[in-house]
Amino acid sequence: MAKESLKMLHFEKICEILNDYDYRPDKLIPILREIQEEYRYLPEEVMTFVASSLDISPARVFGVATFFEHFKLSPRGKYVIKICDGTACHVKGSMNLYNTIKEKIGLGDEEETTDDLLFTLETVSCLGACGLAPVMVINDKVYGQLTPEKTEKIIEDIIKKEKDGEEE
Amino acid sequence: MENKKYIEIDNRKVEIEDERNILELARKANIDIPTFCYHSELSIYGACRLCMVEIEGRGLTTSCSTKPEPGMKIKTNTRQLREIRKTIIELILANHDKNCPTCQKNQSCKLQDLARRFDIDEISFKQTEKDEPKDESSHALIRDPNKCILCGDCVRMCNEIQGIGALDFAYRGAKVQVLPAFGHDISDVDCVNCGQCARVCPTGAIVPKKEIDEVWEKIDEDKMVVAQIAPAVRVSLGEYFGKEPGEVSTGQIVSALKMLGVDKVYDTSFTADLTVLEEGAEFLERLETDQNLPQFSSCCPGWVKFAEQYFPELLDNISSCKSPQQMFGSLAKKILPEKNNIEEEDLSVISIMPCTAKKYEAKREELKDEIDNVITTQELGLMIEQAGIDFNSLEPESLDMPFGFKTGGGVIFGSSGGVSEAVLRYVSEKVTGKKSDSYEYRETRGEEGIREVTVNLDGKEINMAIVYGLANAKKVAKDVLNDKCKYDFIEVMACPGGCIGGAGQPVSYDLETIKRRGESLYQIDKSLHLHKPQDNPYITECYDDVLDEIGSKRAHELLHTKYYNKQRISKEGLELIKQSKDKKIEIGVCVGTNCYVKGSQELLRRIMQYIQKKGYSDIVDAQATFCFENCSQAPVVRIGDELINGCTFDKAMNVLEEKIKNI
Numbered sequence: 140m141a142k143e144s145l146k147m148l149h150f151e152k153i154c155e156i157l158n159d160y161d162y163r164p165d166k167l168i169p170i171l172r173e174i175q176e177e178y179r180y181l182p183e184e185v186m187t188f189v190a191s192s193l194d195i196s197p198a199r200v201f202g203v204a205t206f207f208e209h210f211k212l213s214p215r216g217k218y219v220i221k222i223c224d225g226t227a228c229h230v231k232g233s234m235n236l237y238n239t240i241k242e243k244i245g246l247g248d249e250e251e252t253t254d255d256l257l258f259t260l261e262t263v264s265c266l267g268a269c270g271l272a273p274v275m276v277i278n279d280k281v282y283g284q285l286t287p288e289k290t291e292k293i294i295e296d297i298i299k300k301e302k303d304g305e306e307e
Numbered sequence: 308m309e310n311k312k313y314i315e316i317d318n319r320k321v322e323i324e325d326e327r328n329i330l331e332l333a334r335k336a337n338i339d340i341p342t343f344c345y346h347s348e349l350s351i352y353g354a355c356r357l358c359m360v361e362i363e364g365r366g367l368t369t370s371c372s373t374k375p376e377p378g379m380k381i382k383t384n385t386r387q388l389r390e391i392r393k394t395i396i397e398l399i400l401a402n403h404d405k406n407c408p409t410c411q412k413n414q415s416c417k418l419q420d421l422a423r424r425f426d427i428d429e430i431s432f433k434q435t436e437k438d439e440p441k442d443e444s445s446h447a448l449i450r451d452p453n454k455c456i457l458c459g460d461c462v463r464m465c466n467e468i469q470g471i472g473a474l475d476f477a478y479r480g481a482k483v484q485v486l487p488a489f490g491h492d493i494s495d496v497d498c499v500n501c502g503q504c505a506r507v508c509p510t511g512a513i514v515p516k517k518e519i520d521e522v523w524e525k526i527d528e529d530k531m532v533v534a535q536i537a538p539a540v541r542v543s544l545g546e547y548f549g550k551e552p553g554e555v556s557t558g559q560i561v562s563a564l565k566m567l568g569v570d571k572v573y574d575t576s577f578t579a580d581l582t583v584l585e586e587g588a589e590f591l592e593r594l595e596t597d598q599n600l601p602q603f604s605s606c607c608p609g610w611v612k613f614a615e616q617y618f619p620e621l622l623d624n625i626s627s628c629k630s631p632q633q634m635f636g637s638l639a640k641k642i643l644p645e646k647n648n649i650e651e652e653d654l655s656v657i658s659i660m661p662c663t664a665k666k667y668e669a670k671r672e673e674l675k676d677e678i679d680n681v682i683t684t685q686e687l688g689l690m691i692e693q694a695g696i697d698f699n700s701l702e703p704e705s706l707d708m709p710f711g712f713k714t715g716g717g718v719i720f721g722s723s724g725g726v727s728e729a730v731l732r733y734v735s736e737k738v739t740g741k742k743s744d745s746y747e748y749r750e751t752r753g754e755e756g757i758r759e760v761t762v763n764l765d766g767k768e769i770n771m772a773i774v775y776g777l778a779n780a781k782k783v784a785k786d787v788l789n790d791k792c793k794y795d796f797i798e799v800m801a802c803p804g805g806c807i808g809g810a811g812q813p814v815s816y817d818l819e820t821i822k823r824r825g826e827s828l829y830q831i832d833k834s835l836h837l838h839k840p841q842d843n844p845y846i847t848e849c850y851d852d853v854l855d856e857i858g859s860k861r862a863h864e865l866l867h868t869k870y871y872n873k874q875r876i877s878k879e880g881l882e883l884i885k886q887s888k889d890k891k892i893e894i895g896v897c898v899g900t901n902c903y904v905k906g907s908q909e910l911l912r913r914i915m916q917y918i919q920k921k922g923y924s925d926i927v928d929a930q931a932t933f934c935f936e937n938c939s940q941a942p943v944v945r946i947g948d949e950l951i952n953g954c955t956f957d958k959a960m961n962v963l964e965e966k967i968k969n970i
Contacts (some may be wrong), residue, residue: 187876196488196497201490206477
């Protein structure tokens with residue numbers, strides 16, 4: 140039941156966001172940003188819906204959405220893991236962390252997000268926390284001075300937490 | 308005298324009149340500054356940087372985006388400018404698929420032409436390796452991203468003139484591409500196949516799809532092949548063979564087609580005459596009963612698809628007449644087999660059209676099999692070349708009877724305003740009950756994209772709007788929906804100037820060309836004996852033999868059609884409750900534009916609440932879907948296999964309870 144109303148909320152929320160911006164086509168970017176906060180990405184149907192509501196073409200919305208790195212066009216995991224691969228982190232073995240996580244969460248070669256939509260794994264250029272290298276960020280939480288072992292533990296904890304949550 | 312303002316271009320004084328920019332002024336002074344992205348009909352973009360000039364005291368600037376100011380001293384051809392232009396062209400070429408001999412735009416490509424003009428014999432930059440797949444999904448157009456130079460002409464054309472925006476820039480930096488929405492195939496999005504993108508494309512990145520091979524095949528088979536030629540083709544094919552725009556070559560086209568192996572050559576103007584009678588009678592009836600007014604014309608397949616996508620509530624206002632092309636196909640397949648003692652499947656009907664959307668029209672589900680193949684003016688030119696025929700020295704021949712006989716009214720169909728004028732020629736005599744010698748309604752002619760005409764017929768006023776460009780059509784259609792105008796008849800053509808500006812015409816980037824083609828059509832009208840479609844004796848014969856009378860049941864079966872709401876983009880529903888296989892009942896609430904406006908969002912919210920309150924979540928699955936293509940009956944809700952039009956909350960719940968009871 141909770142899940143169902145959550146989905147409904149999404150749609151209500153889109154309408155609310157559009158309302159807040161008075162259906163102004165020049166507010167497309169903030170509208171898309173807020174919608175992405177709801178869905179974690181921009182589903183095609185939602186972009187078409189936004190286009191119809193703002194009286195602009197779906198191709199224009201797609202153009203804006205693909206222009207900015209911030210907008211994601213494929214579903215994202217509940218936990219977005221960003222491994223810093225800037226120079227300092229790279230030297231300190233950030234790719235080892237990346238490979239550890241990739242194996243742990245069972246990602247294929249070209250994949251970013253797990254099938255159960257729990258994790259998304261990606262690298263970023265520099266998080267600006269070189270003193271803590273190697274660094275990763277999961278959603279908004281920063282983890283520093285990592286080792287593959289520590290990393291594995293963090294991921295295991297998340298998986299466990301999620302499992303327990305489901306059972307309750 | 309003192310009021311005149313001057314500018315100096317390449318040491319010559321040039322008067323400033325109402326030119327928008329230095330580029331136009333230079334062209335007036337007979338200097339052709341090169342450009343890819345400047346079109347006088349589109350907004351100024353300034354992307355290609357080829358049109359750079361040097362202004363004394365200001366340095367280098369793009370001439371397309373700079374207003375002329377009195378006293379400016381401009382140089383358009385300095386060493387530095389030549390070098391810049393060369394570099395730009397080389398950079399574009401390094402990014403371009405240069406298989407020119409196999410490109411449809413070979414010899415009419417702007418890039419090719421400029422590379423030649425600037426004497427580029429070597430490209431100093433490394434060729435980029437891109438190998439994107441071609442999009443051949445559409446019946447009308449082919450999009451080849453490898454040839455795109457990102458000038459944005461197609462994007463602005465589709466957006467600004469056609470009001471659609473089927474194409475736009477996507478991605479960023481080195482990855483930028485011009486794409487349909489979500490990178491879908493062009494046939495899956497809102498493209499109406501007008502092909503204006505192809506008309507302005509400087510390279511071969513978007514081109515009309517050819518059907519030449521299929522036509523050769525039909526000719527080679529032992530079948531009877533008949534062709535119809537559209538009005539606009541006769542005033543433009545000459546251009547393909549080096550003649551002036553507007554030169555009339557009807558007779559040569561007939562001889563060429565006969566030499567190619569076509570058995571009979573007929574005229575689409577004949578069925579245009581027929582269209583006038585059917586559409587005119589329909590109009591008179593609507594005037595009398597005051598129903599479904601204003602009446603929109605239905606000849607333009609680009610406009611028809613546009614209306615089906617954006618204005619479903621106006622579909623009843625569109626004349627139910629098939630376009631002249633389809634009327635021809637329908638009649639030909641009905642009459643010719645018997646007349647020639649052959650089986651229907653041994654007859655092929657080919658149309659030669661100025662238009663790419665006609666290719667799509669001929670393949671529409673409800674119209675298919677009437678026309679076997681549609682080729683454009685360009686394609687006919689190519690076929691004549693392939694056969695080695697010296698077009699310019701051909702002796703003219705006359706069109707075949709009976710479908711080759713037309714009045715001037717059927718010929719001017721090719722120009723914006725022509726349909727309206729022809730309809731007036733018929734309607735006026737019907738309303739006044741008098742035969743009249745005059746036939747011209749010059750007020751219908753003109754170059755503006757939206758023209759309003761009021762004609763007084765013995766005290767009865769008829770208000771008309773004549774529109775070309777679908778952005779203009781959108782504006783007028785919105786006015787109609789908002790009761791902001793009082794039109795009785797609205798003619799819509801998708802292309803600038805009407806069919807003469809179609810995308811299948813010989814390549815020309817000059818609007819003057821379109822104008823001269825139009826003038827020629829009106830000249831042909833003048834030179835014919837008959838001008839009023841109702842005077843065409845062969846049309847009368849046609850009614851006597853096959854069609855019964857105007858607007859009869861028989862005429863409706865053969866000459867009229869239906870329109871269907873179309874989704875803008877093929878897509879799946881927006882899922883609200885996770886779909887699972889054990890849900891017994893599925894509810895879909897349309898939240899497409901029309902239903903949305905009619906309050907489907909609120910309806911969906913209440914349905915969701917109801918499902919939760921009643922604890923139906925385990926058996927009922929509710930979805931917001933985007934379109935059931937039934938927009939005129941908005942809001943639309945589907946419960947199980949039942950579609951409820953004009954749905955209210957109570958209606959929906961009654962049906963739902965019924966279904967639940969039956970589980």
